[in-house]
Amino acid sequence: MFSEKSIIVTGAASGIGRACARRLLGAENQVVAVDLEREALETALGAESDCLKFFTGDVARTMTADGAAALAVESFGCVDGLAHFAAAHSKLNWDQADEDEFNRIMSVNITGPFLMAKAAAQVMIDQGTKGAIVLTSSGGVLMGGTGENGRGGPAYTTSKGGVLVLVRTLAKSWGKYGIRVNAISPGVVETAMTSEYSDEAMAGAASRAALGRVSQPEEQAAAAIWLLSDESGFITGENTNINGGAAFG
Template sequence: MNDAVKVALVTGSAQGVGEAIARRLHAEGLHVVMADAADERNRSTAADIDPSGSRADPVVVDLRDEHAVARVVEQTIDRLGRIDVLVNNAAVANGTSLWDVTVDEWENVLATNLRATFLLSRAVGEHMREQGGGRIVNISSLAAQAARPSGVHYAASKAGILALTRIFATELAPHGVTVNAVAPGTLETPMMQAVSAEVRDRLIASIPLGRIGSPEEVAALVVFLISEEASFTTGATYDINGGVLMR
C-alpha cells in the first residue's frame, strides 16, 4: 500500500460496535466511509467523529438490497479511488425461539448479516485483489460458537460468516489481502442497559473476567487486524468474550 490516505468501508456505523470501529479507524488516520440504513443517526455519528466532514462520509444503504450494496462499493471507489479496509459489522439480532422463527424473519436476518457480508466481501475483495492488498474484518459472534435455543437464524448467519472468512481468506491470500473474523461475547451496548440487574448479575457471573466487554475493546482488536503488524494472520477467528469460550 502506498502513502495515500487509506480508505475504510465500515457497515452498521451509526451506533454501537460499528460506531466505535469507525471512530477508531478515523483516529488512526483513515478515511472512513460509514454505511448504514439509519440515515439520520449515521449522519450525526459521522459529524461527531469528524466535524469537518473531510474524512468521515455517511452513506445510506440498506444492505439487504444487492443493488445498493454494489452501488456503495462502486461509488466509494469512483470517489476515493480505493478501499483498503472493509469491516462487515452491520447485523440484526433476533432472539426468537427456534420454534417460532418465521420464514420472513429468517430471510431478513440472513440477508442482512450473511448475504451482505458475502456480496460486500466479493465486490471489495475483487478490488483489493487488483489493488494488490487490503484487509477485511468480519464481525461474527459468540452465538456462532455456542448453542442456545433462541436466535437460531442469528447464530446460523454468524456461523456462516466464519465459513466465508476462511474461504475469502484462502482466495485472497495470494493477493496480499487478509480476511479475519472477530467473535465478541456480550458487550456493553444500549440493549444491555435495558436488562434487569438480576439478569445482568447472572450474566457477569458466567464471564471469567467478571465483566461485560465494550465496543471500544472490539474496535481495538479491529485496529490491530487492519494494521501492518497483523501481516501473518488470515482466515482466523479472534474470540473476544471475557473467557466464556476458551479453545
C-alpha cells in the first residue's frame, strides 16, 4: 500500500467505493470522493478534512469529471490515480429494457468511466507524472445477462463489457505517458447494489464460487488499490477477475 497520493474515488458513498476511500484515507492518502449526494458521502466517510474532499455530481457529465480532477489539483496539487466504481445497475431483460433504460445505463456505465478517466489522465499528462486508473467491469460479462437470479440484464452486462474494451483502448493511448489503465471484474459483492437480490440468488452466487461465498467490498477495494500501486507497475490494459473462483455459465 502507498501513502500520500492524491486519488479520485467515484461511487465513494457506498459499497466498494466507500471501502476503497476508507482504506486509502487510513493509509494517509488524499482522496476526492465523488458521488451523487453530499449527505451520503458525509455519512459514509465523515466530514471533509485536509485529506478528504467531496465532489457531487453525475459521473456521466463532463462538468463532474473535470470538476473532480480540478478539485484534486486545487486541494492536493496533483492527481496520482483514479479508482472508478460508480455505476447503475439494471435487471431488466431484453423484453422490458427500452431505449431510455439502455441509454441511461450506457451513459452512467460507459460515458461515465470514459469522462472520469479522460479528466484524470489529462491532469497527469499536463503535470508530466505517471499515474494509474482502475475502472470497474463485472463478472456478469462472462455469462451474459438476463436479469434473473440476481444477475444484471443486457443493458448492464453490455455496458460492463464495454468497460473492458475502454480499458484496453485507453491503456494503448496513455502508455507512452506512463499512465496505466486496468479493470477489476467483481463477482457478487455484498453491497447496496445487491441488497435487493433474493436469498436464493445470493446462495446461488456463493455456490458458483470455488470459495463458496460472495465477496465483501473490502476485498474488491484491496485489489483495486494494488492495481493503483507501483507493485503492479508493468500491468496495463488488463482485467482482474475478483470472484472467488466463480465458474460462470
